[in-house]
Amino acid sequence: MARVVGLLAHRWFSGAFRGPLQVIRCPAPQLHVSGPAMAASQEDFAKAMNQVKLLKEDPGNEVKLKLYALYKQATEGPCNAPKPGMLDFILKAKWDAWNALGNLPKETARQNYVDLVSSLSASSCSQVTPAADKKQAESDSLVVTSEDGITTIRLNRPAKKNALTTQMYRDIMRALEAASEDSSRITVLTGSGDYYCSGNDLTNFKDIPPDKVEERAQSSAVLLRDFVDRFIDFPKPLIAVVNGPAVGISVTLLGLFDVVYASDRATFHTPFSHLGQSPEGCSSYIFPKMMGPSKAAEMLIFGKKLTAREALAQGLVTAVFPDDTFQKEVWARLKAYAKLPPNAMRIAKRLMRHQEKEKLHAVNAEESRVLAERWVSDECITAIVAFLSKKAKL
């Protein structure tokens, strides 16, 4: 049946076929995607329909079915056609795809269609001119590129040691959503400059009016929870290329990556008690399991900074490379991995992750709730004021 669908789907594509889903990569100013917040105009929709015909590469049956379903949903609304017979393979596959969109509003379907086409156009461009495949986030602090089957999310605030602003959390979430749907096989997070990441940007806590502190703590906890959820649920192999020192949340999150490669210049520091804060990124659950409770306590309670070799010994890092050959060796390895069959990789990841998912979401929810309390504590406020007034540094 798959073969029959394959042959015929190819035909749809050259004709009136148009197709699916949410998120993805676009060369345009936004990174991504779906949702009622951004409504594509009829004109954008018409342009996207024309763009589909110009794609240089066949995007594959799965994508074509999505395009078809979104097109139908955008133009006719929820599936209203009678269900085709079991033996009518092509019609049945199309009907299933359309019907799966349920009550998705027409405007959202139209937007998702436009985004999908945009992503497909960008990926087909990138094969000709990889440099043109730079995705724009809301700011230049995050650079997302796709090449050789690898989507790379690069923290790009070297002057601030890649500290994470609120906007960067949002952009990373969008980049992960896009990467989970695009044609890349693996996804990498790395940093620009000498640091991998110095953790949460402590100026995120600046200039909050006293009567808004509690509210801001709650909204930051929601952001944190959503952010970490994206890592828990990310379906493809996720690799951290730790090019230098890592602090705070950039360390704790490593437990949710599939593989962590580190330069021998990298260090791993979680100074939560020093900051009057508490662990996040599911580290309160993953680190004790990974390295044993007492080693985890040294990091998460006492803020012991690990060298790359120590982190390797604790299982937090997969492999350490000399800094002068780090980039070359790591990218050669990743390019080879990105040639492996994508479905097999996803399935292997799913098998390893799915038993833990529920637990991880519960841990994340609890850690985020507790952090909201810590952020309004005297201990935390004192530590942050000390940093912001340049009296303290790690």
Ligand SMILES: CCCC/C=C/CC(=O)SCCNC(=O)CCNC(=O)[C@H](O)C(C)(C)COP(=O)(O)OP(=O)(O)OC[C@H]1O[C@@H](n2cnc3c(N)ncnc32)[C@H](O)[C@@H]1OP(=O)(O)O
């Ligand atoms: C909603 C989500 C919440 C998630 C919660 C997460 C918890 C965490 O991540 S806790 C960890 C927070 N991070 C820190 O406490 C690190 C603070 N930074 C430092 O201690 C030092 O800057 C550091 C040791 C990283 C580097 O020291 P140096 O090599 O001496 O460099 P500089 O201090 O001169 O840094 C250059 C420049 O960058 C600014 N910077 C660095 N890190 C941060 C940061 N995390 N937040 C804000 N700003 C940061 C630093 O202030 C310097 O700025 P300028 O003085 O303006 O040049």
